[in-house]
Amino acid sequence: MMDDGAKPIIVKRIKKYAAGHHGGAWKIAYADFVTAMMAFFLLMWLLGSTSKGDLNGISEFFKTPLKVAMQGGSGSGDSSSIIKGGGKDLSRQDGQVNAGGVDTAKKSFNLSAAKAALEKEETQRLQTLKERIQSKIENSAALQKFKDQLLLDFTSEGLRIQIVDEQNRPMFPAGKADLQQYTREILEEIAPVLNDVPNRIGLTGHTDSTPYFSETGYSNWELSADRANASRRALVQGGMQDNKIIRVVGLASAAHLDRKDPFNPINRRISIIVMNKKTEENLMRDAGRIEVGTDTEATRDAAARGAQATGAPATK
Structure with missing residues (x-):
């Protein structure tokens, strides 16, 4: 039994908390x-x-x-x-390893020689085409009877195939652009052969110097252009690819085949040009060239004269 005079005993318990774990993010x-x-x-x-x-x-x-x-x-x-x-x-010390065995040494190319080789190849291709057409004319019953009206030669533009009139066998009725049936047969026979080469095609219509002019202003210029376009349609119907043609023009009587006799029937003709690469490139480049704001001497003189007339200062 506890004595009433004794002091009570007080026990203090201190709770200890461990420090939190910092984790490994710093690592x-x-x-x-x-x-x-x-x-x-x-x-x-x-x-x-x-x-x-x-x-x-x-x-x-x-x-x-x-x-x-x-x-x-x-x-x-x-x-x-x-x-x-x-x-x-990566341990190699003597240049990049080439698994294909291709010679990586620098080479120089002679562009003039390469261009000459391409031109020679193209000339040979056009020569072969000419020989094929000549053979077709000789062996085709439809073309043999018209061989005197078919002329083949080379010009600066390429291989030229001309279909000319004869006195008693015109390709078109007088003053019209409607193909005669035998003219259509000639064009349809030639058309498939032209697909054998990648060269592009140009068509030109010609007339003789016989005056032709209607009340509406229709002349030999329109007539020659319409005849060239009619020939284009016949070639396409005969099987030639339409996208091969890049030029259809009419020259009327401006370029006679027989310059001594401007009324000779052979001046009335259709020329089919199988263009070489140079002609095709020149045609496409010139057709797509647009010069705007070219400051030439002529334009400067014109501007000066205009400024003097209006009293405004001329631009330089």
């Missing part, structure tokens, strides 16, 4: 920092051990990578590149 950040520093020092070491010429080559490669890759030069996989050899085997 990841530190590892990234160390990796970045290693990469930085490696870059500095590489830059310090590379010559100035190689550095310029690397700089040019990243400026125009396609140009350097196609034309070659420093930084394009040669042995002087900062990464020796390149390719799959």
Whole structure:
């Protein structure tokens, strides 16, 4: 039994709490920092051990990578590149490894010789076409009787096939652009042969010097152009590809075949030109050329005269 005069005993219990766990995020950040520093020092070491010429080559490669890759030069996989050899085997020291075995040495090309070779090949192709048409004329019953009206020769534009009139066998009725049936047969026989070459086609209509003029202003110019276009339609109907034709013109009586006799029936003709590449390129380039604002001497003089007439200052 407790004495009434004794002091009570007080027991204090202190609860201890352990510090929270910090986790491992700092380790990841530190590892990234160390990796970045290693990469930085490696870059500095590489830059310090590379010559100035190689550095310029690397700089040019990243400026125009396609140009350097196609034309070659420093930084394009040669042995002087900062990464020796390149390719799959980085231990190579003597240039990029080429699994295809293609000779990567720089080569020079003679453009004039290549152009001459292409022209020679094209001339041979047109010569072969001429021989095929001549053979077809000799062996075709439909064409043999008209062989005197079919003229084949070469001009500066290419192979020219001319269908000319005869006194008693005109290709068209007088003053009209309607094809005679035998003219249509000639064109339909020739049409498939023209598909055998990639060359483009031009058609030109001609008349003789016989005056022709209607009350509506229809003249030999319109007549020759309409006859050329009628011939184009007959060629397409005969099987020639329509997209091969890039020129259909009428020259009326401006370019006679017989200059001594402007009324000779052979001056009335249709010319089919199988164009060479040079003629085709010139035609397409000139057709697509538009010159705007060309400051030539003639335009400056015209501007000066106009300014004097109006009192305005001339522009220079």
